[in-house]
Each structure stands twice: as C-alpha cells, then as structure tokens.
Amino acid sequence: MINLPLLPILIPLLTGVLLMFFTKRLWMQRIVSFLSTLLTIGVSLYLVSQVKANGILTVTLGSWPAPFGITLVSDMLSALLVLTTSVLVFFVIWYSMTYLSEQHQRFYYYIAVQFLLVGVNGAFTTGDIFNMFVFFEVFLISSYVLIVLGGKPAQLRESLKYLLVNVISSALFVMTVAFLYGIIGTLNMADISQKISEINQPGILSVIAILFLVVFGLKGAIFPLYFWLPGSYQVPPTPVLALFGALLTKVGVYGILRTYSLFFSNEIGIIHSLLGGLALATIIIGVIGALATKDAKQILIYNIIVAVGVILYGVSVMTRQSLEGAVFYLLHDMLIKAALFLLVGIMIGIAGSSRLKSMGGMIKAYPLLGWTYFIAALSLAGIPPFSGFIGKLLIVRGGIEAGDLVGPFIVLASSLLVLYSVMQIFIRGFWGTPKTYTGSRRHLVKQLLAPSILLVMITVAYGVGAEAVRPFITQAVDPLVDPSLYIQAVLKEG
Amino acid sequence: MEIIMAIAAGILTMCAVYLILSKSILRIIIGTGLLSHAAHLLVMTMGGLKTGAAPVLEDGVTKYTDPLPQALVLTAIVISFGVTAFFLVLAYRAYQELGTDNIEEMKGTDTND
Numbered sequence: 001m002i003n004l005p006l007l008p009i010l011i012p013l014l015t016g017v018l019l020m021f022f023t024k025r026l027w028m029q030r031i032v033s034f035l036s037t038l039l040t041i042g043v044s045l046y047l048v049s050q051v052k053a054n055g056i057l058t059v060t061l062g063s064w065p066a067p068f069g070i071t072l073v074s075d076m077l078s079a080l081l082v083l084t085t086s087v088l089v090f091f092v093i094w095y096s097m098t099y100l101s102e103q104h105q106r107f108y109y110y111i112a113v114q115f116l117l118v119g120v121n122g123a124f125t126t127g128d129i130f131n132m133f134v135f136f137e138v139f140l141i142s143s144y145v146l147i148v149l150g151g152k153p154a155q156l157r158e159s160l161k162y163l164l165v166n167v168i169s170s171a172l173f174v175m176t177v178a179f180l181y182g183i184i185g186t187l188n189m190a191d192i193s194q195k196i197s198e199i200n201q202p203g204i205l206s207v208i209a210i211l212f213l214v215v216f217g218l219k220g221a222i223f224p225l226y227f228w229l230p231g232s233y234q235v236p237p238t239p240v241l242a243l244f245g246a247l248l249t250k251v252g253v254y255g256i257l258r259t260y261s262l263f264f265s266n267e268i269g270i271i272h273s274l275l276g277g278l279a280l281a282t283i284i285i286g287v288i289g290a291l292a293t294k295d296a297k298q299i300l301i302y303n304i305i306v307a308v309g310v311i312l313y314g315v316s317v318m319t320r321q322s323l324e325g326a327v328f329y330l331l332h333d334m335l336i337k338a339a340l341f342l343l344v345g346i347m348i349g350i351a352g353s354s355r356l357k358s359m360g361g362m363i364k365a366y367p368l369l370g371w372t373y374f375i376a377a378l379s380l381a382g383i384p385p386f387s388g389f390i391g392k393l394l395i396v397r398g399g400i401e402a403g404d405l406v407g408p409f410i411v412l413a414s415s416l417l418v419l420y421s422v423m424q425i426f427i428r429g430f431w432g433t434p435k436t437y438t439g440s441r442r443h444l445v446k447q448l449l450a451p452s453i454l455l456v457m458i459t460v461a462y463g464v465g466a467e468a469v470r471p472f473i474t475q476a477v478d479p480l481v482d483p484s485l486y487i488q489a490v491l492k493e494g
Numbered sequence: 495m496e497i498i499m500a501i502a503a504g505i506l507t508m509c510a511v512y513l514i515l516s517k518s519i520l521r522i523i524i525g526t527g528l529l530s531h532a533a534h535l536l537v538m539t540m541g542g543l544k545t546g547a548a549p550v551l552e553d554g555v556t557k558y559t560d561p562l563p564q565a566l567v568l569t570a571i572v573i574s575f576g577v578t579a580f581f582l583v584l585a586y587r588a589y590q591e592l593g594t595d596n597i598e599e600m601k602g603t604d605t606n607d
Contacts, residue, residue: 130566137573144580156588157600160519163581167526168514170577174533174570181563182540 004050005059005074007043008082008121011036016114026105030097033110037090040117044083051079052472056479056489058127066491067191073127073490076476077327081124081254084331087458088246088338089117094451095342096239098444099349104237107149113243116142120247124254127490129180130187132255133173136219140166143248146240147232155235162232169218176211179204190490193262193483209264209271213256213278220252220308223281230289233301238345241297245304246338250330253308257315257326261480265318276316280407282309283414290421296344296429297354299421300337303380306418307333313407314395322398323477328469329391335459336380336388340422342452343373347429349441349448356425361434368449370430376456377426379463381419387463388415499539506532519585519595523578530574534567 015036022028051057051074059072074082093113100109119139126132144166148159181187183204184195196205214225221229229249233241256275264271286305293299311333314326344354346369351359363370375386382388392415399408441448462469479486506528513525541563589595 130569134569134573137577141577141580144577144584148584151587151591153591156584156591160584160588160597160600163577163584164514164522164526167574167577167581168529170573171526171529171533174530175536177566178533178537178540178563181537181566187562187566 003059004043004047005057005072005125008040008047008086009072009118009125011040011043012114012117012121016111016118019111019114020108023106023108023111026102029105029110030093033093033114034090034097036114037086037093037117040086040121041083041090044079044086047074048076048079048083048472051076052475056486058490067186067188070131071127071188071190071490072125073190073486074125075479075486075489076472077257077480078124080327080331080472080476081250081334082121084334085117085120085124085247088334088455089113089243091342091451091455092239092243092338095242095345095448098447099239099345099441100237104150108145109149112142112145112149115139116146116243116247118142120251123251127189128187129189129192129259130177133170133177136173136251137170139248139251140170143244146243147236149240150237152235158232158235161228165218165228169215172211172218173215176208176215179208179211183208188490189258189262190487193265194487194491196263205264206271209260210274212259212263213271213275216252216255216259217278218252220249220256220312221282221305222308222312223278223285226282226285226305229305230298230301233304234297238297238341238348241301242338242341242345245301245341246334249304249308250334253311253315253330256312257330257480260315261318261323262483262486265483272316272318276313276404276407279309279312279316280410282306282312283410284309287414287417287421291417294356294424295354296347296356296359296425299425300340300344303340303418303421304337306414307337310392310395310411310414313411314391314398317395317398317402317404317407319398319402320477320481321401322395323480324473325391325394325396325398327476327480328394328466328473329388332379332387332391332459332462335455335462336376339376339452339455339459340373340380342448342455343369343376344425346441346445346448346452347373347425348439349444350437350439351429351435352437352439356428358435359429360432361430363430364434366445368453369445370426372449372453372456373430374426375460377419377422379456379459380422382415383419385464387459387466390463390466495543496539499535499543503532503535503539506535517596517598519588519597522597523581523585526581527574527578530570530578534570534574537563537567537570 056075061070116139119135122135123132184192217225283306286302289302290299311326311330314322348354379386379388382392396408396411510525510529513521541560
C-alpha cells in the first residue's frame with residue numbers, strides 16, 4: 001500500500017463530506033462517525049505496523065519528485081501520533097453521543113470533529129512546511145466551530161479572543177514561511193533541513209527559529225504565550241475540551257519538536273537554552289495556576305500547560321534519552337488528559353457545576369467513577385507503574401546526563417505539585433459528606449463511564465507495557481536525533 | 495522594487511498592529527485583514543519579483559517568475575478570507591448577545607458547562 005499515509009487524512013475527510021448530506025438524521029450521523037473513526041484507528045494501526053516493518057513511508061502527491069511536489073511523510077513519530085489522535089477522537093465521539101444535548105449534536109458537531117481529525121492527522125503527517133500551515137488552518141477552523149457551538153454569552157466572548165490570537169499566529173506563520181522561502185528557496189522540510197546547514201547565515205536563522213517558537217508556542221501555550229488558554233478552554237463543553245486539551249496544544253508541541261530537530265539541530269546554543277528556560281517557566285506557571293484555582297476544569301486546564309512544559313524541556317535538552325522521554329510523555333499526556341477531562345466531565349454532569357464547592361462525597365454513590373479517577377490522577381502525576389513515570393524518568397535522566405540540575409529538579413518537584421492539585425479534585429469531590437446533586441446528566445453516568453474507563457485502561461496498559469512500547473519510541477526518536485535518516489527517506493525515494 | 499514592497503509590507507503590519515490594539519472589535523477585524531495582507535505581500539516579495547517569461551519548466555529559460563509564492567498566496571488568501579468572514583459573523587453574534595463591541599467590557603471568568 002503506497003498511499004497508506006494518506007488514509008488517516010482521507011477517511012475523516014470523506015466522512016465529513018458524507019455527513020453533510022444528511023445533517024437532519026442524528027442517528028445516521030452518530031453511527032457513521034463512530035464506524036469511520038473505528039476504521040481510522042484500524043488504518044493507523046496498520047500504518048504503525050508498516051512503518052515498523054519498512055521504515056519511513058512517503059507519498060509524493062501527483063508524482064512530483066520530492067523537493068518540488070508536496071510530500072507526506074509517515075515516520076514512526078507521526079504514525080504513533082496519528083494513531084493516538086484517532087483513538088482519542090473515537091472515544092470522544094462515543095462520549096459525546098450521550099453527554100451533549102441533542103440540539104448541540106445537530107449543529108454539525110460530528111462534521112466539525114471529523115474535520116478536526118483531518119487537520120490534526122494532516123499536520124502530523126505532512127512533510128512540507130506550507131502544507132503544515134494549511135492543515136493547521138483546517139483544524140483551527142474546526143476548533144472555532146466547536147468552541148462557539150452552543151452560543152452562550154461566555155462562549156462568544158471567549159471565542160472572539162481565541163480566534164484573534166490564532167489569526168495573528170497564523171499570519172506570523174505565513175511570514176515565517178516567507179522568510180524561510182526567501183533564504184532557502186524550498187518548502188520541503190527534508191530539503192530545508194539539508195540546505196539550511198549549507199547556508200551560513202546564523203542571524204536570519206535565529207530570527208526564523210524564534211518566529212517558529214512564537215507561532216508554535218502560541219498554539220502549544222508555552223510560558224509567555226499561554227495567556228489565552230485558561231479562559232478559552234473554560235467555555236466549551238467537556239468533550240470538546242478533551243479534544244482541545246489533548247490534541248491542539250500537542251500539535252504545537254509537535255511543530256516545535258519537528259522544526260527544532262530538523263532545521264535547527266546544528267545550533268544547540270542560545271536557541272535551545274532559550275527553549276529550555278521557557279519550558280521550565282511554563283511548568284512553574286502551570287503549577288501555580290493549578291494550585292491556585294478551586295475549579296475542577298481549571299485545575300486540569302493548567303495541567304495541560306505543565307505537561308507542555310515538561311515535554312518541551314525534554315525537547316530542549318536534545319539528547320537521545322530526553323527525546324525518547326519527550327515522545328513517550330507526549331503520547332502519555334494526550335491519552336491521560338483526554339481521559340481525565342472525560343472523567344471530570346462526568347463529575348460536572350452529576351454536580352451541575354465545575355466548582356469544587358458544589359461537589360463532595362461522590363464516592364458513596366459513584367465508587368467506580370471515583371476509583372477510575374484515582375488511577376487516572378496517579379497516572380498523570382507519574383506514580384511508578386503508570387505511564388507518566390517512564391516518560392518523566394527518561395526526561396530527568398536525559399537532563400542530568402546533559403549536565404543540567406535545575407531542570408530535572410523542577411520537573412520532579414512539579415510532579416508532586418501536580419499530584420497535589422489533581423488530588424484536590426479527588427478529596428473535595430469524592431470525600432466528605434454527600435451533597436444533593438442537581439446536574440442534568442446524573443442518569444447518564446453508566447453510559448458515560450464506559451468510554452472513560454476504556455481510555456483509562458489504555459493508558460494503564462501503555463504504562464505497564466512500556467517494555468513493548470519502547471522499540472516503537474526508539475524508532476520514533478531515530479530521525480529526531482539523526483535528521484539524515486528523514487532526509488534520505490524523503491529525497492532519495494522521490 | 496523588492497525594497498518598496500518590503501516597506502509596504504512593513505507599513506501594513508504597522509497599521510495592523512495599531513488597529514488590533516484598539517478596543518472596537520470591528521477595528522480589530524480590519525486589523526487582522528491588514529495583517530494577513532502584509533503576510534501575503536511578504537511571501538510575494540520573498541519569492542523575488544522578476545519579470546520575464548511564463549513560469550513553465552522548459553529548457554533554456556533564464557528569466558522567469560517564480561510560480562510557487564503565487565500558489566502559496568492564493569491558498570493563504572482563501573484561508574484568510576474564510577476566517578475573516580467567520581470572524582465578522584462571530585462579532586455580530588457577540589454584539590447581539592453581549593450588547594457591546596468593546597473588548598474592554600468582555601472580561602470575566604464565570605464558570606459554566
């Protein structure tokens with residue numbers, strides 16, 4: 001199958017188009033999007049196995065040879081990210097069927113989710129920097145629709161700001177691509193990587209590196225550019241929030257990971273230490289936010305920021321071990337953040353509000369929910385048998401190996417504080433005297449628990465089966481450590 | 495010619511930043527439009543503004559216009575057009591619901607689900 005890397009983009013795209021033909025029939029919408037995401041998962045699994053067997057797969061669209069046409073590249077990193085994305089979207093669709101009101105689902109909800117999947121999968125797969133911009137726009141426009149669906153005053157107010165921030169960062173992205181094209185004269189990422197070392201212009205390259213940091217940092221919410229995230233992510237309903245928190249920020253992180261390993265790998269100087277410093281500041285600011293708030297949603301939202309910081313610290317160190325840790329933690333965080341948001345969504349559905357004040361004593365009525373949340377919380381903080389531990393261990397060891405002590409200390413200290421912040425939800429929500437719950441979704445808990453528990457089980461399996469996952473991670477890190485593998489796969493096969 | 499275009503892109507960016515920093519949403523939207531125009535102009539300029547033969551792959555043509563930036567700008571214009579249209583509709587709905595177009599009055603952190 002030569003066109004295999006295209007399928008995870010094409011299937012949701014065609015599904016999205018197909019769904020537009022019967023927008024009135026909700027049941028058909030649900031069944032079709034449920035089945036098509038299952039199919040996407042199957043294809044992504046096959047893609048991962050093929051990449052494992054045959055190395056990096058490339059598709060040149062229209063058979064134009066590599067530096068001229070648009071190339072899609074599936075190395076192990078992007079294949080794993082595509083698989084994780086498809087799995088998450090599947091569970092979120094399953095969850096949304098019962099969580100969201102029928103009226104909400106009727107307003108093109110499933111279509112927007114399918115196009116979000118197109119954009120995210122495309123951004124992970126593309127090997128062309130301008131194409132990446134286009135796929136960014138695809139998922140951003142879907143996210144504009146998802147964030148504003150519902151039309152409450154608070155949603156309109158926050159989506160205006162979300163839209164403005166993203167429009168500005170998109171314009172900056174185009175400008176960055178323009179500068180890059182101006183000095184290198186190509187848009188193919190492998191070609192850029194090859195030629196960027198020949199052009200001896202460190203000044204303008206630093207400018208481009210920092211512009212990329214700003215562009216992807218705005219999407220990924222790193223330290224000075226995270227300001228829009230807590231407000232915007234507060235307003236959409238929880239399943240949408242699970243998609244945003246798990247996928248959208250991680251695409252920004254992927255952008256930094258890809259560009260910094262391919263384009264700027266030779267300049268491990270000021271730019272990488274800048275990235276490291278910002279990553280540590282991101283961890284600190286995220287932890288402070290998570291500890292300061294008394295709102296279940298906000299605690300998790302600030303934890304998104306912490307995770308972005310931890311991953312980017314691993315990226316900035318740029319040793320093999322820290323990169324392995326970063327990739328491992330990236331996949332772990334996508335899964336566990338979505339699972340936690342789905343679980344907290346059930347709590348909000350029971351209590352009717354996301355404030356911790358209005359919850360309490362839920363463990364009596366909902367023991368299964370409570371213990372699932374407990375496992376997910378331990379997993380997020382990185383308690384040993386679970387998946388967060390291995391990623392953090394590798395990042396910390398990589399950091400120490402590179403001679404840095406402050407970074408590993410902050411990463412380790414942050415895990416304790418993260419544990420404290422998510423345990424706040426457990427203690428205040430599940431312990432204490434039961435309150436009278438007034439939430440509108442109290443009767444739906446059974447249906448909502450099924451996808452959430454399955455997702456938590458996947459994350460537990462991911463941690464316990466780390467030995468089995470390790471070869472995949474190692475293969476994913478290979479082209480990051482040694483860009484020539486990526487370059488050869490793209491340019492030689494063309 | 496390239497220098498004039500670069501200066502024009504700079505002036506457009508300047509006006510865009512001024513407009514985006516103002517309080518009225520309509521001005522902000524016009525500002526984002528100007529910002530994307532500046533970005534498009536920059537892409538064109540960075541490709542080089544040579545005049546010459548048509549951009550076809552043919553042997554012996556030495557002076558031709560680079561077709562790639564034009565293709566890129568075409569894509570980017572379509573995207574920015576769509577986003578601006580969405581932005582305008584959103585601003586109108588927000589004006590209806592919130593009763594104001596002043597971004598200063600849109601602060602708040604009320605929680606809901």
